[in-house]
Structure formats: C-alpha cells, structure tokens
Amino acid sequence: MSAAAFVLAASRINHGLIDSRLPAGPGLTLDESFNVGQGVYLAEAIGRHGPMILTPTVAKEVFAARDYLSDHPPVGRILLGMAHQMTAWLIGGADGCSINITAARTGSCFAFAVLIFLVFEFCRRHFDQPTATAAAVALIFMPQFIGHARLATLETSTVLAWSAAVLAFASWWTGTTPPTNRQAIFCGALWGGLMLTKMQGILLPPLIAGWSLYHLRIRAIRPLLLWTLSGLFVAFVCWPWLWLDPMEHIRQYLGRASDRQTLYVWYLGERFADKLVPWHFPFVMTLITVPVYALLSLVMRAMNRQMQTIEWFLLAATLWPLIVFALPGTPVYDGTRLFLCIMPSLAILAARGFALSIRRIREARLHPETVPVGRWLPACLLITVIALAKTTADRSWLSPYAINEYNDLVGRGRGAWRLGMESCYWSDSLNGDFWKHIAEDTTIFVAPVSHQFQLNAIESLVPVVARKNIHLVPFEYDSQRQRGPLLLLHRLADLRRSLREVPPSAELLIEVQYDGVVLARLIDTTHAEWDELPE
Incomplete structure (x- = not known):
C-alpha cells in the first residue's frame, strides 16, 4: 500500500520541467520556494557537519546565519532538502534553476507513503485487516489530501508527525492501565518531533492532558509529566536556533501566529480577514x-x-483541531490546509464503520434470527461502495489541481463555486501545461500578488518560465499604463470583483479550468474598455 501511495503521489509532481516525461502536476505554490530553499540549506549543513550541527559552535554558524529563516521548525524542511539532494540528479529538466522543486516534492511523497504504512499497521494491530485496507484506501483517494502530498510544503510531514504522536498515544493511553515510563517518554518524544515540524504541535497538549485526566484520573499525573518533559527536551535539543537566545527565540516563535501578515478568506461569497472567519468554517x-x-x-x-x-480518542483527536480553529480570533485560511492533520484519524473511523458494516451484514446472513440489520445498513453500504467507485473512476485524485477539489455533497467544484467557496488559493494552476502556451520574452502583468517574492520565484524556479525568459510584473491596477497580457489568479479572496470576468473588448488568451471553475485566466487588455478598476 505504501509503495502504491508513493507512486500515485509522485506521478503528478512536475511543476514545469523542460522536456520531461512526467505528467504535469501542480504549479509552484506560494510556500514552496521558501521551504525548499531552507531545506536545501539545512541538508547541506547536515552533510558538511553531521552530528556536530548539534554542538554550540556549529549551531551558531548554521542557525545564526543570515541565510537561515526561523519562521518554521527545521524537520519538515530538512526532509524536503534531503529529498532534493537525493533525487535532483535523477529528475532532469530543471537546468538553469538553482533548486529543483520537483525533486524536493518527492520528500512529501515519501512522508505520504510512510503515513499510509503507519495508518495501515495501526489499524491492523488494533482492529483487523479489512479496517487497515479500508483506511489506507480512504486516505489515498482523498483528492485534497493526496494533492498536498505532491507539494514541497510542510503539510504532509506535519500530518505524519501529528499522526505518529496521536496513534502512539492511542495505542498506550486508552487502556485500563496507564502507560509505562518508557511508553510515556516515547510518546512525548514523538510530540517533540511534531513540534520540530510545524507549530500545530502546540494543539496537542490540551487534548492529551484532557483525555489522560478524564480517562486515568490521578494515575495520569506521572505519565503526563514524563510526556511533557520528554517532548520539550526533544524539541529544544533538536532545534539549535532555540539555544542561541532561548527566552527571546521562544517568545518570537510563539508570537508569530498573532504578529504575522493578515490573510484573507473567501467563504460563502464574502471576504473575511483570517481572524474574523465565521466559527463554522472548519x-x-x-x-x-x-x-x-x-x-x-x-x-x-x-x-x-x-x-x-x-x-x-480518535474521534476526540479528529474534532479537537476543528474546535480550536473555530474559536473566535483564531487565524484560519487556505481551505482545509491548517487542519489537514485530522484526515488520518477520520479515515480510520470511516474505515472502521465500513469494515464493521460488512461484517455485520455477513453475520446477519449466517444468523438472521439473532443479528438484525434492517434496510438502512445494506443501502448505505451500497451507496458508499458506489461513491468510492465514482471517486476512483473520475480520477480527481490524479488531477494536478486536486487541492481545489470539493465533494459531491455540494456538486463538486462548480457547486462549491456557486455557494461562494474559494476557487484556487495557492496558485497551483500555473503548471507546465499553462506556461507552454506563452511565447518567449513575454512580459505579463499579474494580479493578485500574494507576497513580494512570488513572481521572482516563478521566474527563477519554474524551468519552462526561466527557459522562455518570461517576465512577470505585479499589476498595479493602472489600466492606462499597464496594458497587454494580464494574468488573473482566481484566488477570490484577493482578486477584485471587476477582474473575475473578462472585461469588455479584452481578449481571452488562456484559461485554466477545473471541474468547470476558472482557476487562472490570461487576457490581453490592449483594447479593453475600462477607465478605472473599482475596489
């Protein structure tokens, strides 16, 4: 199952290679340039210094350097960097680019494969083989989930670290006796690994403490103390940046969630600041x-x-992140990305329901007098099988735009668009299939631009763009001075309403659609009829 998961994820990682046999995958997303650049920097540092990177002198040389970004912990980025170093020679077509984004994406594919193995083994040991198989299949064919596994971002490694910590806890802390000291320390170390991957690790202690005290009462004190100390020790020791100025750097890191730039969300046809999104969003x-x-x-x-x-406990682990992101003032944005960690536990519960239903129907056939089933269970099981067959057949999980997928409950992408949901929040629509239609030496205005390095990253890290010498310029909404090719990214939270349709007399050059929804559009505004662009 793990090998199949890796192959299916890695089959769509081409972001715009030159003359590559790999099918087109998602385009370069907003965070990948930072994550891969830092990952390569850290991987090279580890290659030079080895274990000595955890000594004060070397740690200062690496983690106090101007090239190091401390906005995220290092483990997820190291995985991407190591994947880049190990596979860049194998994946050609990135000549002229300083880093090979496609090669780094194999790191997320690897994390996805390990996650599938972890979930499969957990279910096999605690439940049965049918549940294990169903859980793995459920995860592999979740379009948004496998879509994120094709990106050189921190989401998949974070989900892996979260799942390792949660499933280990579920194995040893849900029985009638408390965990042993060794088990508590090991679980804490896994939490420390999660803290070293992304900030979502701070969501876990309230869940762990609440469950332990409810389930084990006073007997939870000792293992909880060991769990906490072990996790904090691992997180501190393995992130040398914290050593350089412990109190100040811990304060800086914890304060980033509230001090960073405001992001906007398009939800139910309205634009919200990330801290003002309605509670029911997650x-x-x-x-x-x-x-x-x-x-x-x-x-x-x-x-x-x-x-x-x-x-x-798995149900609590599924609901808890949703509850946290529903609290007033908690920043939430980019669809399900911030709470993607709930999907493995959700898949396990779903697989359990599927496997138990099959077992119950079989028992009812053998013992109809003692095992009543009713009509709803066979009907629901049949509809579930049909829904799974439809998902596998429509190949939405293979689409390069899978992270923009919505389910049949709302009519998929087109239905979600009618409800006022976001179309494309991460610019993944700009892949090689898009750029191959652009002529060499073309200057293109772009709107909206999410951060100051976005366009430069596309110019320098997408090989086909670099080869064609395509120049990207932020559109400053000056309709007289900036006429010509205009690339409109349909991140609806930031794209002005006046630009969501082709202006009068403008020429549509290229349009990227997924399931009937526009993700990006290139138009020629040379003869467009507009005097000004309203807010």
Missing part, C-alpha cells in the same frame, strides 16, 4: 471536501455498535 470545509464515501462510512460507524475507547 466544520463546513471538512464536510464539503472529505469524499462522500468517507462521510457515509462515518455515519455507518456512528450507527453500528458501541465504539471502543481507542475509537473515542
């Missing part, structure tokens, strides 16, 4: 992006026998 986004087969399987689990203690 629940609604989960409901309309998780495939229907998984949602139906969850319904079957809810109606099919009493849940085990380990399942109750």
